[in-house]
Amino acid sequence: MATRARPGEREDALSRARIVEAAIEMLDGGNELTFRALAAQLRTGPGAIYWHVANKGELLAAAADAVIGEPQPVTDDPALTIRTAALEVFDAIDAHPWAGEQLARLSSQPTVLRIFERIGRQVQALGVAEAEQFTAASALLNYVLGVAGQHAAQARSVEPGTRRSDVLRAASTNLDPDRFPFIRDVAGQLREHDDRVQFLAGIDLILEGIRSRLPDGR
Known part of the structure; x- marks a missing residue:
């Protein structure tokens, strides 16, 4: 039986592409890019982001690319x-x-x-x-x-x-x-x-x- 997402959670799986997209949105909005703020925007924990991106430098490089x-x-x-x-x-x-x-x-x-x-x-x-x-x-x-x-x-x-x-x-x-x-x-x-x-x-x-x-x- 499939597990349903709790209210407020995103059902689509977290991916590197989603993380980069969210980071770009934050940067374009003039906001400081932190993993804590990014995790809040993605409705996940910082640890889930680290699974896809090693550090802030790697994320910034991926966003620029x-x-x-x-x-x-x-x-x-x-x-x-x-x-x-x-x-x-x-x-x-x-x-x-x-x-x-x-x-x-x-x-x-x-x-x-x-x-x-x-x-x-x-x-x-x-x-x-x-x-x-x-x-x-x-x-x-x-x-x-x-x-x-x-x-x-x-x-x-x-x-x-x-x-x-x-x-x-x-x-x-x-x-x-x-x-x-x-x-x-x-x-x-x-x-x-x-x-x-x-x-x-x-x-x-x-x-x-x-x-x-x-x-x-x-």
């Missing part, structure tokens, strides 16, 4: 594939800002290695000399994770109900013009720029630099 997701198919254009991969990461971190901080913690975590592998293969497809492939791929990876993470951190720092343009306007116009002449000159662009467009422009600048060092200059 889940929100980054599987990459889009590779195209015949290596540069386009790199731009697409970069935007996938940027958009994922934009939607889940905590993931940017997580990916910056450890370069050897599987998600970062997967992104690095994807970028590296396209760097090879561009025809970059073997001795320069690691440097080129690393520059792209560091830019992607660094800028996407910084953008997410800035977005989280803006208080609810406050427009980002107003914050940037105040920051740029209050600077000493003698110490910060450049920033004052570009204050208009700083206030009104599109982060996604600017991010892609930076990728293109790096790609142009990589192409300029190719033997045939392609």
Whole structure:
């Protein structure tokens, strides 16, 4: 005879996928991720979670991997594939800002290695000399994770109900013009720029630099 769940209990079995999904919901809501709070949300005990996930670090890594997701198919254009991969990461971190901080913690975590592998293969497809492939791929990876993470951190720092343009306007116009002449000159662009467009422009600048060092200059 099957055992029925008591009132308030979930009948579906606890799984690693459910745990990761619940963790993502907590992180997206701006809540601190603890196994005690997660257990309460899942209506189980912390010990049941430890059966599927060894520790908080492993759970955070799994959550980040889940929100980054599987990459889009590779195209015949290596540069386009790199731009697409970069935007996938940027958009994922934009939607889940905590993931940017997580990916910056450890370069050897599987998600970062997967992104690095994807970028590296396209760097090879561009025809970059073997001795320069690691440097080129690393520059792209560091830019992607660094800028996407910084953008997410800035977005989280803006208080609810406050427009980002107003914050940037105040920051740029209050600077000493003698110490910060450049920033004052570009204050208009700083206030009104599109982060996604600017991010892609930076990728293109790096790609142009990589192409300029190719033997045939392609």
